[in-house]
Amino acid sequence: MTNGMGNKSVVLQDVQKSYGGLPVVHGIDLTIEEGEFVVFVGPSGCGKSTLLRMIAGLEDVTDGEIEIKGRIVTDLDPSERGIAMVFQSYALYPHMSVRDNLAFGLKMARTNVAEIDTRVKAASAILKIDHLLDRRPGQLSGGQRQRVAIGRAIVRKPDVFLFDEPLSNLDAELRVSMRIEIARLHRELGNTMIYVTHDQTEAMTLADKIVVLRDGRVEQAGTPREIYENPENTFVAGFIGSPRMNLLSARWGEGGLVDVAGERVESAVPAADRPAGAAVTLGLRPEHLKVASDLTGSLTARVDFSEYLGGTQYLYCQLGDGQSLTVEHRSPVSIAAGEQVSLQFEPSNCRLFDEGGNRLR
Numbered sequence: 001m002t003n004g005m006g007n008k009s010v011v012l013q014d015v016q017k018s019y020g021g022l023p024v025v026h027g028i029d030l031t032i033e034e035g036e037f038v039v040f041v042g043p044s045g046c047g048k049s050t051l052l053r054m055i056a057g058l059e060d061v062t063d064g065e066i067e068i069k070g071r072i073v074t075d076l077d078p079s080e081r082g083i084a085m086v087f088q089s090y091a092l093y094p095h096m097s098v099r100d101n102l103a104f105g106l107k108m109a110r111t112n113v114a115e116i117d118t119r120v121k122a123a124s125a126i127l128k129i130d131h132l133l134d135r136r137p138g139q140l141s142g143g144q145r146q147r148v149a150i151g152r153a154i155v156r157k158p159d160v161f162l163f164d165e166p167l168s169n170l171d172a173e174l175r176v177s178m179r180i181e182i183a184r185l186h187r188e189l190g191n192t193m194i195y196v197t198h199d200q201t202e203a204m205t206l207a208d209k210i211v212v213l214r215d216g217r218v219e220q221a222g223t224p225r226e227i228y229e230n231p232e233n234t235f236v237a238g239f240i241g242s243p244r245m246n247l248l249s250a251r252w253g254e255g256g257l258v259d260v261a262g263e264r265v266e267s268a269v270p271a272a273d274r275p276a277g278a279a280v281t282l283g284l285r286p287e288h289l290k291v292a293s294d295l296t297g298s299l300t301a302r303v304d305f306s307e308y309l310g311g312t313q314y315l316y317c318q319l320g321d322g323q324s325l326t327v328e329h330r331s332p333v334s335i336a337a338g339e340q341v342s343l344q345f346e347p348s349n350c351r352l353f354d355e356g357g358n359r360l361r
């Protein structure tokens, strides 16, 4: 964690947004601490970018209040909010050199020339783009352009950095290295950063706090570990993790056992007040299912399809009642499609959800 954690950096109070009377963000309350790296993640159209753009001041809020560093900024212009935003499209000026792109915002703000020079030098050293200062954007690779876009945010010395899917235009390999660069940048600068992505690996690796959004509402906010290990509902359980958590239709049985696909398994979830026979969803992550060597496992399945990835093999299986589930099999012994397997798991790795998809404990 970074400098100054414990002070509030950005506070959203009942922030709402409607377009033409149609609500797309439904009243979000969120407190972001100084120095925190917060990632907004969620499926397409869930309102991530709208929320970020409202914090930036690029969209009006329909209702609610936004506070940055103790100041209400809801009605202030973007330039007055102490934020700097990095866009997916880079938004560089094509006819200007990298140096002029970096300096442009400061010149507009009438910063003195010596100060501009110092800040441009410092930012280009941090981002290792010193040797590119005389080039134009058209003479740079995608990754270099994104560095310049980030540099343009750094020179402004904002309180808060806002990133809107900054890596989505880069190829897979470059995404990974830029992701590591952004994590390093956060460690070095210590600023509050708010980052929008639909890439859950970026969310898991970068965030101090992940905010999972769906249909303009917060489904869950927490550390990557909290979100992964203790999803509050089936949406979060299914959204974070790749391959996704298996979510199996089941029935609550006697004495805390769970009936799934005609078999009875132990779940280690007390939830003792549920009536036997109540519909539940049993959540099991692929890496928590082990193929038992003899057929003594808890669930019997047939392998429909298998993928060999080197260190692991993904087995796409079917239970007796036709429900599908994925198993992450880590063993030198491969398992082929068509085989019958017996699956074991630690009851403590089971997650249970009620009919409404909410976590049972």
Ligand SMILES: Nc1ncnc2c1ncn2[C@@H]1O[C@H](COP(=O)(O)OP(=O)(O)OP(=O)(O)O)[C@@H](O)[C@H]1O
Pocket (backbone or CB within 6 Å): 019, 024, 042, 043, 044, 045, 046, 047, 048, 049, 050, 051, 198
């Ligand atoms: N200018 C607009 N006018 C009307 N509706 C809009 C406008 N901008 C966004 N929306 C709607 O608001 C909702 C949220 O959009 P937003 O772009 O914030 O989603 P997102 O989570 O960032 O999605 P994506 O990952 O696809 O970028 C969507 O249903 C979208 O269609």
